[in-house]
Amino acid sequence: MIQLSWNHRWVDLHQFHTLFSHRRGPAGTSPVPTAERARHPELLEVGRGFVPDPRTSPCGRLPMTALAPTRPSTVAPDARTPLATLRRHRPDIEGLRAVAVLLVVLFHAGVPGIPGGFVGVDVFFVISGYLITGHLLTELQAHGRIRLGAFYARRARRLLPLATVVIVAMLLVYQAAASVLETRTVALDALWTALFAMNVNLAMKGVDYQANQDPSPFNHFWSLGVEEQFYLLWPALLLVGFVLVARRLRTPGAQQLALAGLVGLVAAGSFVWTLDQMVKAPAQSYFLLPTRAWELAVGGLVALAAPWLARRGSLQNGLLALAGLGLVGLAATQYSEATVFPGAAALLPVLGTAAVLAGGLTGDHAVQRFALGTRPMTAIGRWSYGWYLWHWGPLVLCATLLGRDLTVQEGLLLAAVTLTLAAATFSAIETPFRSRLVFVRRPRSGLLLGAGCVGLSVVLALSVLQTLGPATGDPSRQAAVVAVDSGRVDVLSVAATGPVPGNLSPSLDDAGRDAPDLAAADGQSCHARIVSPELSENGTGTCVSGGTENGSRTVMLLGDSHAHQWLPALQEIAPTRDWRLINLTKGACPLYDVQLVNNQLQRDYTECYDWRTKVWERVAAERPAMIVVSAAIFSEREGDFAARWSTGVDTTLARLQSTGATIVMIADTPFPRKDIPKCLAAHLSDAQSCAFSVDAGQSDPQRRAATTAAAQRAGVTVVDPTAWFCGPTDCPAVLGNALVYRDNSHVSTVYARQVAPLLAAVLPAL
Structure with missing residues (x-):
C-alpha cells in the first residue's frame, strides 16, 4: 500500500516535470x-x-504571476494554425x-x-x-x-x-x-x-x-x-x-x-x-x-x-x-x-x-x-x-465619515494605500x-x-x-408635534438641539419609504416615473388624489418631485375646502418650458416634454379654479441654462395665467446637501449636528431669486416656505417630533402635513 502510494506520487511529479520542462520543440512549440x-x-x-x-x-x-519570463516565442501561423x-x-x-x-x-x-x-x-x-x-x-x-x-x-x-x-x-x-x-x-x-x-x-x-x-x-x-x-x-x-x-x-x-x-x-x-x-x-x-x-x-x-x-x-x-x-x-x-x-x-x-x-x-x-x-x-x-x-x-x-467629498490629494492617498493592499x-x-x-x-x-x-x-x-437594531433616538425624550401659532412656526423653539427624540416621526428606519401617496382615487400612480411620458401608470388614470370626487372647485398640483412633496399638505386642505385635488407630477421634470438633459438618462429628457404636452391637454379639459406649481432648484447650472430657465418660467407662467385659473407658485424648499436620516443615524446624541445653514440651503440663489421675480411680474401668488424650515441662521433636521427631510432634498410627508395650516393660510380664497 505504501509502495503504491509512492508510485502514484512519483507519477504525478513526473507528469508535472514533463509539463514544466524547459525544452521546446520545433518552431517554438511546447514538448508537453x-x-x-x-x-x-x-x-x-x-x-x-x-x-x-x-x-x-x-x-x-485578473493579475497573473510574472516570474522573469524569457523572450516570448513567436510563430508564423498559417491558415490552419489553431489559437x-x-x-x-x-x-x-x-x-x-x-x-x-x-x-x-x-x-x-x-x-x-x-x-x-x-x-x-x-x-x-x-x-x-x-x-x-x-x-x-x-x-x-x-x-x-x-x-x-x-x-x-x-x-x-x-x-x-x-x-x-x-x-x-x-x-x-x-x-x-x-x-x-x-x-x-x-x-x-x-x-x-x-x-x-x-x-x-x-x-x-x-x-x-x-x-x-x-x-x-x-x-x-x-x-x-x-x-x-x-x-x-x-x-x-x-x-x-x-x-x-x-x-x-x-x-x-x-x-x-x-x-x-x-x-x-x-x-x-x-x-x-x-x-x-x-x-x-x-x-x-x-x-x-x-x-x-x-x-x-x-x-x-x-x-x-x-x-x-x-x-x-x-x-x-x-x-x-x-x-x-x-x-x-x-x-x-x-x-x-x-x-x-x-x-x-x-x-x-x-x-x-x-x-x-x-x-x-x-x-x-x-x-x-x-x-x-x-x-x-x-x-x-x-x-x-x-x-x-x-x-x-x-x-x-x-x-x-467626513460628511463631504474627498479632495484630490485625499483620493490619491487612498489610491496609494489600496495599491499597497492589492500587492499584499x-x-x-x-x-x-x-x-x-x-x-x-x-x-x-x-x-x-x-x-x-x-x-x-x-x-x-x-x-x-x-444584529442591527433600529436606528432610534433617546427613548426618554419625547418631543411634541410642531404647533402652528397664528400662521407661523417658531423654528428656534421647536428645533431639536440635544439627542434625537425617541418618538421621531417618521422613524429613521422608515424615512426612505416616507414618500407621498402615489395612488390616485382609482389606484393608479400619478407621479410619473422618469422613463414614462404618461400622466398615470397606463395613461388612463383620473389622477384625483385628494378632496372629493365632485368637489365644487378643481385644484391641480403640477411639477416635479419638489412639487409632489406638497401633496400631503394639499390633501389635508382639500376636504376642508371642498376641492377636487388632481396631482400631475413627474420625477425631475418641472412644468417650466425648459430643455433638459436628464442626469440619469444622460440625454435629452424627451419623456418630460411629452408629459408636459399631456399636462396642458388635461389642464384645458379640467378648467381648474387653481393651479399650484413648484420645481426643484438645487444645483448650480453652467452656461446659458439660467437664461433659458428664466425664459421658460416667463413663458409657462403666462400660459398658466391664460387659463383663467388662480396660479400659486411655491418657491423651492431649502436644500440640505446631505442625507438627513443617515446623518441623524450617525449622530443620535446630537441632532443639531445635522442642521445646515440658511445660506447653504439656498442653492443657486440667483436662479431662485429670478424665478420668484418672474412670478411676481406675472401677478402670480408666491409662497416662500423657508421660514417654516429655518431660523435666522440654521435649518434644523428635526422640528418637534418631526423628521423634516426624508432624504437629501425632499420634505417628509409627516412634516408636510404638520405645516399644512401654514400653507392653507397663504393660499388665495376661491
Whole structure:
C-alpha cells in the first residue's frame, strides 16, 4: 500500500516535470504532450517559472504571476494554425490591464484631466472576452468539448477568495464605524454582491428618482457581476455552436470562422439592443449583461480571428496597438459623465482595446517594450484585480465619515494605500488559491472553495442584518408635534438641539419609504416615473388624489418631485375646502418650458416634454379654479441654462395665467446637501449636528431669486416656505417630533402635513 502510494506520487511529479520542462520543440512549440496540456490548460511554461496561461484569466483584470519570463516565442501561423500555437505570454495584456485600472482608480479619486476614466471598465470587458474565448476555443479544438466543472472551478478560485475578503472587510469596517442605516444598506448590497448580482440591484433602482443615490462601497462590483454572468453563459454558447456547426468542418480555420459568425451575431444583436435600451431603460443598458455582452463578444472575435490577424505582418509592428491605445486615451480624456454611454460612444474604448490585443499576437513591439510591457505597468497589471476591488470602498467610507467629498490629494492617498493592499493580497491570497495543486488537480476542490466563499459572504451579511437594531433616538425624550401659532412656526423653539427624540416621526428606519401617496382615487400612480411620458401608470388614470370626487372647485398640483412633496399638505386642505385635488407630477421634470438633459438618462429628457404636452391637454379639459406649481432648484447650472430657465418660467407662467385659473407658485424648499436620516443615524446624541445653514440651503440663489421675480411680474401668488424650515441662521433636521427631510432634498410627508395650516393660510380664497 505504501509502495503504491509512492508510485502514484512519483507519477504525478513526473507528469508535472514533463509539463514544466524547459525544452521546446520545433518552431517554438511546447514538448508537453497534448493530453497533459488538456488536463492542466491553466499552466504554462515561462522561463524558469510557472505561470497561468494568460488566456485562462477569468476576467481581463485578473493579475497573473510574472516570474522573469524569457523572450516570448513567436510563430508564423498559417491558415490552419489553431489559437493554441500563437504567442501565449502577453506582457502587453498585463500593461493593458494596468491602463484600465489606472483610468478607473484615478477617475474615482477625482484626478482632473480624465473625466472619461470610467471607460477602463470597458477595456476590462474586452480583455475578458478575448482571454476566455481563446481558452475555450483551444479546449474545443483539442477535445471537442468543454469541461465545465474544471472551467468554473478555475473561475471560482481566481475570483472569489479575494472578492470574499473584500466583502467581509467592508462589512466589518462599516459595522464598526458607520451608522445603523449605512451598515444596513451596505449589508444588503453585500448580499447582492456575493450572489453575483450587484449590477441587477443597481439597474433595478437606478432609474428611481426618489431612491437614495448615495454610493455603496460595493457599487464597483457591478462590472464583476456582468463578467460572472458572462462566464455562466459563454461556454454553453460556444459549445452549442461548435457541436452543431463548427465540428462538422475539417480545419481549425473553418471552425473558428463558423464560431466567429456566431459570436458576431451575438455582438451585433447586443449592440443594437443597447442602442434601443439607451433610450427606453438607460440604467438597465448601463449595468446589465445583455447590453454589455457585445463588448465581451468583441474580445471573443479577436481571439477567433487571431490566426488570420497574425498572418498580417503590417498589423503586428506596433502601429495598430499604438492606434488602439490612442483611442482608449481619447475616450478617457474627452468623455465625461454627461456622455451618453454605453451606446455608440463605447465603440471608441472597445475597438481601441481590440486593436491593442490584435496588434500583439505574434511578438513584442515598441508599444510593449517601452510602455505596456515595462516593469511598473506589468506589476500594476498583476495587481489590477485586487486594486480594482479594494480602491472604491475606502473612498466611499471616508467621504461618509467626513460628511463631504474627498479632495484630490485625499483620493490619491487612498489610491496609494489600496495599491499597497492589492500587492499584499496578491501574494497572500490570490496566488496561493490560484496555483495550489490541490485546487489545480481537483476541480471539485475549486468548486467547493467557491461555494464556501459565497456562503461565508452571505452568512456574514445576514448576521450583520440580524444584529442591527433600529436606528432610534433617546427613548426618554419625547418631543411634541410642531404647533402652528397664528400662521407661523417658531423654528428656534421647536428645533431639536440635544439627542434625537425617541418618538421621531417618521422613524429613521422608515424615512426612505416616507414618500407621498402615489395612488390616485382609482389606484393608479400619478407621479410619473422618469422613463414614462404618461400622466398615470397606463395613461388612463383620473389622477384625483385628494378632496372629493365632485368637489365644487378643481385644484391641480403640477411639477416635479419638489412639487409632489406638497401633496400631503394639499390633501389635508382639500376636504376642508371642498376641492377636487388632481396631482400631475413627474420625477425631475418641472412644468417650466425648459430643455433638459436628464442626469440619469444622460440625454435629452424627451419623456418630460411629452408629459408636459399631456399636462396642458388635461389642464384645458379640467378648467381648474387653481393651479399650484413648484420645481426643484438645487444645483448650480453652467452656461446659458439660467437664461433659458428664466425664459421658460416667463413663458409657462403666462400660459398658466391664460387659463383663467388662480396660479400659486411655491418657491423651492431649502436644500440640505446631505442625507438627513443617515446623518441623524450617525449622530443620535446630537441632532443639531445635522442642521445646515440658511445660506447653504439656498442653492443657486440667483436662479431662485429670478424665478420668484418672474412670478411676481406675472401677478402670480408666491409662497416662500423657508421660514417654516429655518431660523435666522440654521435649518434644523428635526422640528418637534418631526423628521423634516426624508432624504437629501425632499420634505417628509409627516412634516408636510404638520405645516399644512401654514400653507392653507397663504393660499388665495376661491
